[in-house]
Amino acid sequence: MNLKLLEQPEIVLSPENIQRAWQEAQGQPNLRRATKNMVFSKRLLDKLFEVQPAHTKSISKNRMALVLGTAHGEIGATTDYFRAYTLEQIAKPIHFQNSLHNSTLGFLSIHYQLTGPTFAVSTLNENYFGALSAAKDSLLLKECDLAIALCIDWVPPEVIPWMKSSPYLTIAKGKIISLEETQE
Amino acid sequence: MRSAVVKGVESFSCAGTNLEEIWKAVAVGQPKTENGLGYFPRSLNLLSTSGFHKACLMSASAAIKQAGWSDLKNTGLILATTTGYLAGWETGLMDYFRAPTSKADSTPYSPLGLCLEDLSETLQQTGPRLLVTSACAASTQAIKIAVDWLKLGKVDRVLVGGAEVLCELTKSGFGTLQLLSTETCRPFDKTRSGINLSEAAAFIALEKTEAVVGDIEILGGALASDANHMTAPSPTGAGSQTSMRLALQSAHLSLEDVNWIHAHGTGSDQNDKAEAIAIQSLFSSGNEPPWVCSTKAIHGHALGASGALETSICIAALRKNLIPASTGFIEGDETTRQIRINQELRETSRFKDTVLLKNTLGFGGVNASLVLRRRAS
Numbered sequence: 001m002n003l004k005l006l007e008q009p010e011i012v013l014s015p016e017n018i019q020r021a022w023q024e025a026q027g028q029p030n031l032r033r034a035t036k037n038m039v040f041s042k043r044l045l046d047k048l049f050e051v052q053p054a055h056t057k058s059i060s061k062n063r064m065a066l067v068l069g070t071a072h073g074e075i076g077a078t079t080d081y082f083r084a085y086t087l088e089q090i091a092k093p094i095h096f097q098n099s100l101h102n103s104t105l106g107f108l109s110i111h112y113q114l115t116g117p118t119f120a121v122s123t124l125n126e127n128y129f130g131a132l133s134a135a136k137d138s139l140l141l142k143e144c145d146l147a148i149a150l151c152i153d154w155v156p157p158e159v160i161p162w163m164k165s166s167p168y169l170t171i172a173k174g175k176i177i178s179l180e181e182t183q184e
Numbered sequence: 185m186r187s188a189v190v191k192g193v194e195s196f197s198c199a200g201t202n203l204e205e206i207w208k209a210v211a212v213g214q215p216k217t218e219n220g221l222g223y224f225p226r227s228l229n230l231l232s233t234s235g236f237h238k239a240c241l242m243s244a245s246a247a248i249k250q251a252g253w254s255d256l257k258n259t260g261l262i263l264a265t266t267t268g269y270l271a272g273w274e275t276g277l278m279d280y281f282r283a284p285t286s287k288a289d290s291t292p293y294s295p296l297g298l299c300l301e302d303l304s305e306t307l308q309q310t311g312p313r314l315l316v317t318s319a320c321a322a323s324t325q326a327i328k329i330a331v332d333w334l335k336l337g338k339v340d341r342v343l344v345g346g347a348e349v350l351c352e353l354t355k356s357g358f359g360t361l362q363l364l365s366t367e368t369c370r371p372f373d374k375t376r377s378g379i380n381l382s383e384a385a386a387f388i389a390l391e392k393t394e395a396v397v398g399d400i401e402i403l404g405g406a407l408a409s410d411a412n413h414m415t416a417p418s419p420t421g422a423g424s425q426t427s428m429r430l431a432l433q434s435a436h437l438s439l440e441d442v443n444w445i446h447a448h449g450t451g452s453d454q455n456d457k458a459e460a461i462a463i464q465s466l467f468s469s470g471n472e473p474p475w476v477c478s479t480k481a482i483h484g485h486a487l488g489a490s491g492a493l494e495t496s497i498c499i500a501a502l503r504k505n506l507i508p509a510s511t512g513f514i515e516g517d518e519t520t521r522q523i524r525i526n527q528e529l530r531e532t533s534r535f536k537d538t539v540l541l542k543n544t545l546g547f548g549g550v551n552a553s554l555v556l557r558r559r560a561s
Contacts, residue, residue, distance in 0.1 A: 062408075062426070071295045073317065078353065082274060085356060086281035096357030097414050097547075101266060101296060101317035106548025109409040115423065117407035118550060119318045119325050124297035130314050137332055143406070143430070162276075162293040 005136055006180040011047050013040060013172040030111075033094055035077050036154040037070070037104040040172040044150060045108060048176050056146050056178045065144035066108060066118040069131030069151045073101035073122065076156045104152060116144050127151050132175065139179050150174040188331045188342075188390045190400040192250030194243045195386035195496040196230075198222030199483040202246070203386075206493075207500040210482050211529055213511040220366040222382025222484035223350065230383075236269055236349045239385035240303050244343060248307075251389035253341065256309035260333045260342035261300070264316040264323035266488035268299040271351035278352070299347075311339055317488070320448075321407075321546030322346060324491030327388065327554055328405030328431075334392040345387030346492035354381060354487065361415060369451030369485075370512035371478035372460065372520040379450045382484025386492035388499070395559045400499050403555045404434030410549030416454045421462030423551040424448075428466055428541055431553035437539060439467055442474045443532060444507045445541045446498050449478020450485050451512070455545055457519045463543075464522040474541070475526040481512035491544045495554065498542055502558040505532045536560050 013021070021043035025031040031039055077098035084090050097103060102120035109118050117138055123130040128151035135147035153171045160169065193203060199216040200206035209216055216222060224230045230239050240263065248256070273293050300315040312333065316326040323346025330344035358364050358381060365378030395401050408426035410418035417424065432438065447459055467473045479497055486493050501508055507530040516525060532538045542554040 061411075066409075070317075071297055073296055075293075078270075079277070081353065081357070082277050083281055085352075086278045091356040091360040093357075093360040096353070096360055099353065099357070100319055100547055102319050102546075102548045102550065103414065105318065106414050106550070109411045109549055110414070113411045115409050115411045115426070118409045118548075119316060119321075119329075119407060122295070122297040122300075122315045122317050123313065124295060124301055127297070133312075134314070134329065137329075137336060140336060141332055141434075159293060162273075 002182050004180045004182045005139060006178045008051060008053065008176040010173055010175045011044060013044055018170060018172055034107065035074055035098050037074060037152050038107045040154065041104050041108055041150055041152045042111060044172045044174050048148060048174055052176055053178060059145045061113050062115040063145040064114050064116045065135060065138040065147040066114050067131040067134045067149050068105045068120045069127035070120065070122055070153055071124055071127050072153050072155050074099050074103050075159055076154060079156050079159055135177055139177060146176060146178045148174060148176055186392050187395055188334045188402045189393050189395050190388055190499055191391045192247035192389035193496045193499050194246035195384065195493050196224060196228060196239060196243055197384040197483045197486060197493055198224065198382050201225050201228055203496050203500055206483065206497060210479050210497055210508045213509055215368040215481050215511065217368060217380040217382060217484045220364055220380045222380060224383045236299060236347060237302055240347045241306060243385040244307060244345060244387040247387040247389045248343065253389065256307050256343065258311045258339060259309060260311050260330060260339040261304055261309045261313040262316065262326045262330050262342060262344040263300045263303060264326040264346035264488050264492065265299065265348055266317060266319055266322060267348065267351055267354060268296045269294040270353060271349045274352050318550045319546035319548050320487050320490055321544045321550040321552040322488035324542065324544035324552035324554060325407060327402065327491065327495055328407065328552055330390055331402050331405055334390060340392045342390045343387060344390060346489035347385040348383055348487045348489040350381060350383050363452050365451065368512060369481050371449030371451045371480055371510060372456050372516055372525050373513045374515050374517035376451045376453065376456060379452050380484035382486045384486035384489040384493040386489060386496045388495065397559055397561065399559050400502050401557045401559065403557055404431055405552065405554040406430030406434055408551045412549050415547050417458035417545050419458060421458040423549060424459055424462035424543060424545055425466050427551040427553040428543065431541065431555050435555035437555060439470055441539045442541055443538050444475040445543060446494055447476050447478045448543050448545045449480055451480060459543065459545060460520040460523050473524045475507050475530065476523050477508050477510040477526045479508055495542055498540055498556055502538055502556060505534050507532060534560060
């Protein structure tokens with residue numbers, strides 16, 4: 001019996017879908033303090049779970065790995081933090097908490113109760129490749145039975161003029177990978 | 185059997201301009217932070233905006249030299265940080281908010297991944313590379329991933345490390361969470377009053393090879409999530425417990441094999457409580473529980489670089505057959521007194537393998553553990 005990686009089709013949220021996700025999140029109590037990255041990645045993960053292969057539905061949450069690739073991390077929350085810090089002389093805990101590069105990862109693990117291996121990576125143009133590769137490694141090492149690789153980025157308009165290069169401005173895409181036993 | 189063997193290691197922090205100096209401070213229990221913060225020594229000349237890159241380059245180059253590697257071709261490179269070049273950009277951003285007409289040309293915004301690209305380019309590295317950014321667990325995760333790359337045969341050599349330069353965001357941000365102490369931190373002590381933030385850069389050159397007597401191996405590691413809170417560990421220590429258990433499993437060792445634990449031990453009320461519960465729950469059934477220590481009273485909490493810095497200290501300790509004392513600890517509280525905190529510099533047997541667990545807990549509920557061994561036979 002051999003093990004083969006089974007990749008599900010990639011899901012990419014369209015700009016309209018991303019916009020709608022943010023609008024729909026307004027007023028939802030559980031997303032009240034969420035950043036745009038968190039909202040977009042939740043929408044993406046909901047869609048990925050919708051098309052999750054039937055044979056993986058019984059996999060326990062502690063056997064699921066989550067790898068988040070992001071070039072800019074929470075640059076929106078970081079900007080919010082410094083705006084309040086500079087103009088109002090107030091450092092806001094929620095902005096700091098949300099400014100962490102892996103805060104979306106933490107948000108997703110809490111929201112979906114994912115207790116397996118989770119980590120955040122950032123490799124400029126290779127973000128998605130890095131996340132996919134790490135997710136596959138986790139499966140091959142049998143640390144999990146299902147791995148989710150996400151690539152999430154959102155840059156606030158006011159930061160764009162500061163950027164010398166920009167691998168991504170807004171992106172939300174991901175893929176579920178699992179293991180399949182084969183006779184080969 | 186081939187395993188991940190440490191061929192080179194170097195680190196810089198407020199506690200010293202090289203690993204040997206840092207070890208000396210740890211061995212004598214001499215705290216090196218000041219007013220609750222630990223900056224790189226001035227003699228390293230790392231105060232400029234390019235300090236982050238320089239710190240990475242200096243420690244990485246020293247580790248490469250020790251390993252005897254002539255180049256980094258077909259070599260993995262994994263770097264861990266939470267802020268990268270942010271210290272340079274944040275000043276420009278604050279100036280911009282004060283006077284929106286000012287241009288930011290002098291301090292352009294840099295995505296976090298740029299620091300990895302710069303390091304790779306300077307070192308002329310070819311092969312897989314990755315930047316890990318999972319908060320305070322980042323470099324422990326990075327070392328675990330480096331060991332995985334060797335196990336999976338992706339490469340035969342990996343240069344892995346972490347670096348952190350203190351910036352306004354981290355200093356004021358941790359302040360808002362009321363986690364900082366201006367006194368030297370006292371991990372696991374009943375009077376602990378908070379953490380000391382610090383800077384560090386540490387790199388390890390790992391090679392997949394046959395270990396010989398005296399070699400330090402990194403046998404395995406594991407990650408687990410709390411799924412509980414964004415900035416506090418699970419009060420049950422569940423995720424940390426899982427990562428320690430799975431790390432031992434990945435190293436094909438059992439709880440009884442562990443001689444000592446280098447804990448995350450930040451000196452914050454919640455971290456130390458959760459970690460103590462995790463250790464106590466996991467090791468309670470054994471006859472002789474492992475010694476536990478934290479060295480953060482000496483060098484502070486270097487955030488994303490803490491795992492790499494502290495693993496380098498673990499390597500120094502293993503090479504010397506010693507277990508560091510948990511400086512700052514005098515008496516535990518109801519929870520932390522349940523674990524066996526090491527209060528003196530303690531010798532380990534030269535004639536038996538020594539096994540240690542390195543633990544890290546991070547914001548976002550990320551937990552990571554590594555298993556290191558000094559081969560005696």
